[in-house]
Amino acid sequence: MTSRKDYRSRVHALSVALTCLAGCGGLADTGNGSSGADAGDGPHDAASANDAGKPDVGAPDGGSDDSGGSSTDAGSGKVTLAKSDQRPFSIAVDSTNVYWATGSSIMKVPMGGGTPTTLASGQHDAFNIAVDATSVYWTDLCAASSGTCAGAVMSVPLEGGTAKTLAAGGNPSSVAVDARSVYWINEAANAAAVMSEALDGGTPRTLAASANRPLGIAVDATSVYWTEDTNTDRSGKVMKVPLAGGTPTTLAASQNEPRAIAVDAMSVYWLDFGTGLLKKAPIDGGPSTTLASGQSEPGSIAIDATNVYWVAGLGASWSSSAELKSIPKGGGMPTTLVKNENVQCIAVDAASVYWGDAVRRRIEKLTPK
Numbered sequence: 001m002t003s004r005k006d007y008r009s010r011v012h013a014l015s016v017a018l019t020c021l022a023g024c025g026g027l028a029d030t031g032n033g034s035s036g037a038d039a040g041d042g043p044h045d046a047a048s049a050n051d052a053g054k055p056d057v058g059a060p061d062g063g064s065d066d067s068g069g070s071s072t073d074a075g076s077g078k079v080t081l082a083k084s085d086q087r088p089f090s091i092a093v094d095s096t097n098v099y100w101a102t103g104s105s106i107m108k109v110p111m112g113g114g115t116p117t118t119l120a121s122g123q124h125d126a127f128n129i130a131v132d133a134t135s136v137y138w139t140d141l142c143a144a145s146s147g148t149c150a151g152a153v154m155s156v157p158l159e160g161g162t163a164k165t166l167a168a169g170g171n172p173s174s175v176a177v178d179a180r181s182v183y184w185i186n187e188a189a190n191a192a193a194v195m196s197e198a199l200d201g202g203t204p205r206t207l208a209a210s211a212n213r214p215l216g217i218a219v220d221a222t223s224v225y226w227t228e229d230t231n232t233d234r235s236g237k238v239m240k241v242p243l244a245g246g247t248p249t250t251l252a253a254s255q256n257e258p259r260a261i262a263v264d265a266m267s268v269y270w271l272d273f274g275t276g277l278l279k280k281a282p283i284d285g286g287p288s289t290t291l292a293s294g295q296s297e298p299g300s301i302a303i304d305a306t307n308v309y310w311v312a313g314l315g316a317s318w319s320s321s322a323e324l325k326s327i328p329k330g331g332g333m334p335t336t337l338v339k340n341e342n343v344q345c346i347a348v349d350a351a352s353v354y355w356g357d358a359v360r361r362r363i364e365k366l367t368p369k
Helices: 004-011
Strands: 078-083 090-093 097-101 106-110 117-120 126-131 135-140 152-157 164-168 172-177 181-186 193-198 205-209 213-219 223-229 236-242 249-255 258-263 267-272 277-282 289-292 299-303 307-312 322-328 335-341 343-348 353-357 362-366
Touching (some): 078 106, 090 126, 097 126, 097 362, 106 135, 117 152, 135 172, 172 213, 181 213, 193 213, 193 223, 205 223, 236 258, 236 267, 258 299, 277 307, 289 322, 299 343, 322 353, 335 353, 335 362
Parallel strands (some): 126 172, 213 258
Antiparallel strands (some): 078 362, 090 097, 097 106, 106 117, 126 135, 152 164, 172 181, 181 193, 213 223, 236 249, 258 267, 267 277, 277 289, 299 307, 307 322
């Protein structure tokens, strides 16, 4: 079974997903689909530590985007919603609250900021998060406290209460949710698969087995979408399968480490980590399109009705050089919304973009986005 150390080095942490979700199912989406359940792509360490310093509310960002786009001044619109005791790995939003996973806990804070509420604690490695109208869902990468590592898919009511184990076993990573079921990636060695379980309970179902390494996940009204990486250059894929299971369809092949993924009514969007590309393809099949290139170590993706949002440049050492970017879904010049932040995970709603700062341990919000 995959160890926590192996998982961190392999995923460089994911993606929804999530797919941030996230995450993106997962992260809030106003684009008639799922922005995925996507956590960030930085190193995954659930250990608690002191903050690097007191939160400052939005120093202006200036300069120009390295890939030729513009840069926005976030000074007047950036707000620190909460300080987190541990690093936020995945983030999701609904109409009233922001939710995040820290490794050991599931947290929430009102959209306007305030005192964070702990919804669930004592988790071994809470990683990826998703939200619906009643509950928060997450994957616990290694829920066993001793012995053989066994993960779990968990839930807790939005207002708090007793955490519930929906599925136990395997190595669940990315998670997404719709009105009927929760969906997740099982990365267990020799048993990698796209899984689902009805929200009202039942037996987990294998929707699609994978001989490769499934990573990010997203869901729409008819299908589940995911990325696959084989650790071999140009052999990754973007896949989909009906919600009830069946024969998987390859939407894009010959990808180089595709990771975070999101979907709307027309297209599926993903980040190709190995080539530094943001790409999209029709959900019914067809040629893929590159929306942005030259993105160093891209990770975490979200969408709204008009734009795609992602993180570039986080790296493996929690550097402060990460950038939060956006681009129109139809293509154009990238805009850098936030510079020189430790952006680990992102979510969006109709008005704002939200992110977790991995080093300063803060939940941030930028309005307008």
